[in-house]
Amino acid sequence: MRKIGILGGTFNPIHKGHLAIAHAAMRRLKLDEIVFMPACIPPHKQDVHMTAGSLRAAMVEAAIEDEPSFSCSHLELEKEGVSYTADTLRILTAKYGKEVRFYLLVGSDSLCYMDKWYEPDVIFRLAHIGVYCRGTEDYKALKEYATMLRNRFSAKITLFKKDDQVDISSTEIRNALAGTCEKNVTDYLPEKVLAIIKENKLYMC
Numbered sequence: 001m002r003k004i005g006i007l008g009g010t011f012n013p014i015h016k017g018h019l020a021i022a023h024a025a026m027r028r029l030k031l032d033e034i035v036f037m038p039a040c041i042p043p044h045k046q047d048v049h050m051t052a053g054s055l056r057a058a059m060v061e062a063a064i065e066d067e068p069s070f071s072c073s074h075l076e077l078e079k080e081g082v083s084y085t086a087d088t089l090r091i092l093t094a095k096y097g098k099e100v101r102f103y104l105l106v107g108s109d110s111l112c113y114m115d116k117w118y119e120p121d122v123i124f125r126l127a128h129i130g131v132y133c134r135g136t137e138d139y140k141a142l143k144e145y146a147t148m149l150r151n152r153f154s155a156k157i158t159l160f161k162k163d164d165q166v167d168i169s170s171t172e173i174r175n176a177l178a179g180t181c182e183k184n185v186t187d188y189l190p191e192k193v194l195a196i197i198k199e200n201k202l203y204m205c
Contacts (some may be wrong), residue, residue: 003030005103005130006092007077008037008085011056013197014063015173015188017166021132022070025105028160029130034105036060036072039083050200053077062192086119089126102127108137108159112145115152124155131159177203 005025011018014036022034038056051057057074064070075091076083082157085104104127106114111131113118123129131146133139142159149155167186176185177197186194197203 001098002051002100003103004096004100005029005034005105006037006088006127007034007038007105008083008088010050010170011036011038011060012051012170013056013059013189013193013202015166015168015170015185015193016190017168017188019063019067019178019190021105022067024132024160025103025130026069029103029128029158031103032069034070036064036070037075037088038072038077040076040080041203042049055196055200055202059193059196062196063190065192084118086117086122086126089123093126094186103129103130104128105132107131107132108142111142111149111157113139115149121153123154124149124153125171131157133159133161174203179204 007018007025009018018036022036025031026034038053038060039055041050054077055063057072057077060072064072076088079087080147089102089104092100104123106129108131113125114123114129117123131142133142144148146155147160149157166188168185172183173185173188176183189197
């Protein structure tokens with residue numbers, strides 16, 4: 001049975017922190033493949049200005065071009081509207097059936113409110129949950145929360161830490177490129193992603 005990780009997000013833009021998560025998940029969860037899933041409209045960011053999906057997908061594809069085990073799916077972008085994880089997992093499960101075991105990769109901050117996501121019972125039924133930890137969280141509290149989700153939803157949850165702690169966020173990168181903060185973020189972006197940003201004048205005032 002193939003084990004496929006699903007790493008969703010806006011990727012606005014994708015950066016080396018995202019890639020560090022993917023590499024750690026491959027090793028720690030022994031995955032065969034990771035699919036990056038750019039969201040069309042995340043439920044928690046419906047009022048946020050979003051770079052065009054085609055450009056965000058192009059940046060993802062550029063970032064993973066030399067990674068044979070990584071791919072980019074346009075499923076949520078083509079579906080349009082709000083991107084609900086439960087719906088995405090239904091579509092993927094219908095397509096691949098029992099040939100694939102899906103691992104949904106989420107941050108520790110997301111784990112702590114996954115029970116409030118749209119149809120959490122469906123999510124926990126259709127996917128294992130791989131939780132990447134940044135090393136600054138209350139690990140004991142995370143384990144207790146994971147236990148609560150296991151007991152309530154029969155959730156399958158694995159916590160893992162990134163080997164390469166890339167301390168950056170997409171928000172910081174956008175702010176730096178817009179000139180609203182002085183942080184130098186060019187080292188946090190793959191060269192091909194930075195080239196797309198410059199060519200399309202993204203995030204710049």
